[in-house]
Amino acid sequence: MDSSISVTGLKGLPLIQKGDDIAALICNTVRLLDGDILCIATTIVSKANGYSRLLEDVIPGEQACSIASVTGEDPRFLQVVLDQAVDIIIETPFTLTSLPCGHVGVRSGVDASNVEHGYAVYLPPDPMGEASRIAERIREISGVSCRVILTDTCGRAFRRGQTGHAIGWSGMTAIRDFRGDCDLFGKVLEITEEAVIDEIAGFSNFVMGESNNGVPVVLFRGCPAWSGHDEMYFTKQEDIIRRSLQKEKC
Known part of the structure; x- marks a missing residue:
């Protein structure tokens, strides 16, 4: 080989x-x-x-505010984190969650870096489908698999x-x-x-x-x-x- x-x-x-x-x-x-x-x-x-949220439009709930009081994070950001999760494994010292696709990650993979100021970007809800669609689109354009x-x-x-x-x-x-x-x-x-x-x-x-x-x-x-x-x-x-x-x- x-x-x-x-x-x-x-x-x-x-x-x-x-x-x-x-x-x-x-x-x-x-x-x-x-x-x-x-x-x-x-x-x-x-x-x-x-797949992003403008933080000024997010209204944090009780759980997000409670976690933020311990971690010092923006409760609006934490609300975006909680909105993506199907299971909250632990809340502090960091929020560890599982997502509908099966992925387990810190803060649901939500990120505020490499995105415009004031926004939080979250993971694609169907990452397998997104990968498949990109591969298919490349095949349409170039004929390459x-x-x-x-x-x-x-x-x-x-x-x-x-x-x-x-x-x-x-x-x-x-x-x-x-x-x-x-x-x-x-x-x-x-x-x-x-x-x-x-x-x-x-x-x-x-x-x-x-x-x-x-x-x-x-x-x-x-x-x-x-x-x-x-x-x-x-x-x-x-x-x-x-x-x-x-x-x-x-």
């Missing part, structure tokens, strides 16, 4: 506004090939689709610092499943499942940067195909960290 993989941050894309065609902008910026993987920051997908990963920056349990995570994806499975394969010594692998899309998203975040780099899309070329499944998220019954946090809250 050829192990040569190139990684290129796409520069020159304009600041995304509501209604922009992200797929068309990408196709106008770079010549794509079948099998390429595009990692796209969810922020620009949300901005293009109008690309794989697409929508990324967001998240913290990690037990470690300091943030990394890129895959929020939505199209054209590949989330997990590369090694169960049933044999290792170098012939032992059958029983539990090895590799979260490939998170690994790719993590490196794309390194290329994108976290401040003013202006690189919201990263192109991976030469990544081989893999087989596996899309069961990325633990169920509530499987997730011992969530169960422990919620037990502590009670």
Whole structure:
């Protein structure tokens, strides 16, 4: 297998506004090939689709105000956070929530950076659908079949610092499943499942940067195909960290 993989941050894309065609902008910026993987920051997908709130129009409720009294955050921002969540896992010292798509993240992934002053941008409600639509639009424009990963920056349990995570994806499975394969010594692998899309998203975040780099899309070329499944998220019954946090809250 050829192990040569190139990684290129796409520069020159304009600041995304509501209604922009992200797929068309990408196709106008770079010549794509079948099998390429595009990692796209969810922020620009949300901005293009109008997934944002003007904070001065948000009226915070009792829960948002209660959390803000402890954390010192803007209660209007916290109300946007709560509006996206289907489950509040913990409220303080930071608000950890789960979203309808299954993603678990701090403050529901709501962000006020790299967005116009006074606004908060939230994650696409259907990130899998958004990834699929972008891939299909690229196919319409260029005739090329690309794989697409929508990324967001998240913290990690037990470690300091943030990394890129895959929020939505199209054209590949989330997990590369090694169960049933044999290792170098012939032992059958029983539990090895590799979260490939998170690994790719993590490196794309390194290329994108976290401040003013202006690189919201990263192109991976030469990544081989893999087989596996899309069961990325633990169920509530499987997730011992969530169960422990919620037990502590009670």
